[in-house]
Amino acid sequence: MTKTAEHPDRARAFVADDARAHWHDESLWFVRQKRDRQVHSVPEWERLRELASQVKRHAISRWPDYLEEFEKNATALGAKVHWAADAEEHNRIVLGILRDAGVKKITKSKSMLTEEVHLNPYLIKHGIDVTDTDLGERIVQLREETPSHIVLPAIHLKREDVSETFHDKIGTESGNADPAYLTEAARQHLREKFLGAEASITGVNFLVAETGGFVVCTNEGNADLGTSLPRLHIACTGIEKLVPRAADLAIYLRLLARSATGQPITTYTSHFHGPRPGGELHIVLVDNGRSDLANDPQFRDVLNCIRCGACMNTCPVYRRSGGHSYAATVPGPIGSVLNPLHALTPRIVRESEQGEGVEPREGEAGDAHGSLPFACSLCGSCTDVCPVKIPLHHQLLALRKTVGDRGLLPWGKRIGMKAAGKLLNSPKLFGVAGRLARKALPVLPRAAIYNRLNPWGVGRDLPPAPPKSFKQMWRDELKQEASSPGDPK
Numbered sequence: 001m002t003k004t005a006e007h008p009d010r011a012r013a014f015v016a017d018d019a020r021a022h023w024h025d026e027s028l029w030f031v032r033q034k035r036d037r038q039v040h041s042v043p044e045w046e047r048l049r050e051l052a053s054q055v056k057r058h059a060i061s062r063w064p065d066y067l068e069e070f071e072k073n074a075t076a077l078g079a080k081v082h083w084a085a086d087a088e089e090h091n092r093i094v095l096g097i098l099r100d101a102g103v104k105k106i107t108k109s110k111s112m113l114t115e116e117v118h119l120n121p122y123l124i125k126h127g128i129d130v131t132d133t134d135l136g137e138r139i140v141q142l143r144e145e146t147p148s149h150i151v152l153p154a155i156h157l158k159r160e161d162v163s164e165t166f167h168d169k170i171g172t173e174s175g176n177a178d179p180a181y182l183t184e185a186a187r188q189h190l191r192e193k194f195l196g197a198e199a200s201i202t203g204v205n206f207l208v209a210e211t212g213g214f215v216v217c218t219n220e221g222n223a224d225l226g227t228s229l230p231r232l233h234i235a236c237t238g239i240e241k242l243v244p245r246a247a248d249l250a251i252y253l254r255l256l257a258r259s260a261t262g263q264p265i266t267t268y269t270s271h272f273h274g275p276r277p278g279g280e281l282h283i284v285l286v287d288n289g290r291s292d293l294a295n296d297p298q299f300r301d302v303l304n305c306i307r308c309g310a311c312m313n314t315c316p317v318y319r320r321s322g323g324h325s326y327a328a329t330v331p332g333p334i335g336s337v338l339n340p341l342h343a344l345t346p347r348i349v350r351e352s353e354q355g356e357g358v359e360p361r362e363g364e365a366g367d368a369h370g371s372l373p374f375a376c377s378l379c380g381s382c383t384d385v386c387p388v389k390i391p392l393h394h395q396l397l398a399l400r401k402t403v404g405d406r407g408l409l410p411w412g413k414r415i416g417m418k419a420a421g422k423l424l425n426s427p428k429l430f431g432v433a434g435r436l437a438r439k440a441l442p443v444l445p446r447a448a449i450y451n452r453l454n455p456w457g458v459g460r461d462l463p464p465a466p467p468k469s470f471k472q473m474w475r476d477e478l479k480q481e482a483s484s485p486g487d488p489k
């Protein structure tokens with residue numbers, strides 16, 4: 001049996017610091033409210049969401065055609081397109097390009113794909129000096145942490161934490177947590193890195209099949225500065241970033257920044273069409289399980305995701321448990337769908353080929369991520385805010401079944417679910433259990449109710465037991481109505 005308790009354990013550590021958990025919650029709610037104000041200023045918002053969802057669905061249904069069209073057009077513009085089936089191949093390709101060019105120092109702008117494939121540790125292991133240039137990413141890189149949010153990588157840190165890190169790593173004044181001072185120090189520190197870089201790696205927000213170009217959105221201009229100085233630019237991207245036409249960008253760019261940070265548009269929306277004069281441009285297209293997902297009708301909509309982070313900003317669980325509690329590159333509601341799927345999909349595919357009862361392979365069983373679909377109140381707020389209409393909470397519910405069907409629940413939950421299934425399936429048994437509970441709860445000692453067997457009771461109390469069942473109350477109500485007809489309600 002695989003271990004599935006990782007998220008609750010990590011979340012417990014985060015919420016233990018009550019003040020920080022509250023501050024994290026409020027900071028993200030502030031972003032969510034900014035998003036709401038922007039959304040309400042666009043009357044056609046729902047129409048845009050519908051179009052965004054349909055265009056992505058269409059693109060995914062014709063992936064081979066559009067990807068070939070993209071490759072043809074990008075090549076005609078002078079770029080070299082590479083195909084990587086998985087993380088390992090992606091990293092090998094990138095290292096090969098850097099080695100061929102004799103590069104030892106690179107800058108990198110924010111890219112969740114390179115986080116997904118763990119590019120930084122791979123390149124560092126092979127002697128390449130990598131500097132993340134997005135401010136939040138640089139902060140977490142200096143702290144040797146991973147991003148805790150896909151748009152706001154250092155949202156778990158207060159400015160005092162940043163001040164301490166900068167003092168230790170880049171020599172700023174001890175105790176000076178003035179944001180203007182810290183930002184200027186980061187600017188000077190990164191400027192040196194930009195000037196010394198021999199190549200630049202960027203992520204991609206949108207690939208455009210029709211033109212062979214791509215778009216990178218940043219608020220700091222770091223992708224532009226990074227790619228303007230060295231002659232070598234490598235763009236790393238998942239294949240789901242593809243849209244058919246340049247005109248489609250008009251939909252996504254309006255949705256992305258509003259959903260992500262509550263801005264009408266990202267400060268820098270840079271369009272790349274081929275290498276800069278005298279330069280070299282490589283585009284690495286990565287599958288890493290995406291084709292398998294595209295073949296799964298129940299879950300393929302997760303490929304619509306434009307990584308805006310809105311589902312994280314609104315999620316009560318994410319806001320209160322922190323991004324690191326998910327132990328995954330992509331946290332929050334979308335991460336709770338993507339990560340278990342990433343672990344389970346190869347097994348599901350083998351089952352469809354070989355029949356049920358396929359044994360899990362090493363690392364495939366969902367392990368730490370098997371608990372993520374259960375880290376959800378099913379409030380549906382993520383689905384409501386998602387700009388590309390991914391039915392996130394429905395998918396989380398469906399994944400619970402997938403995890404349960406494959407025997408990946410911890411034993412306590414499995415037994416509990418079996419018992420609840422029996423109880424809820426039998427009205428007689430339910431009635432007896434209700435009667436017993438109403439009698440026992442008021443007289444049982446507290447330790448008999450709130451103990452290790454009742455994780456639900458940690459930090460919450462049951463309401464007082466009612467004297468009668470709902471059914472009994474309803475019957476009494478009907479009787480009373482029958483005995484006094486005509487009473488005004």
Ligand code: SF4
Pocket residue numbers: 259304305306307308309310311312334382385386387388389390392
């Ligand atoms: S699932 Fe939707 S809301 Fe969440 S990051 Fe992706 S696009 Fe944004």
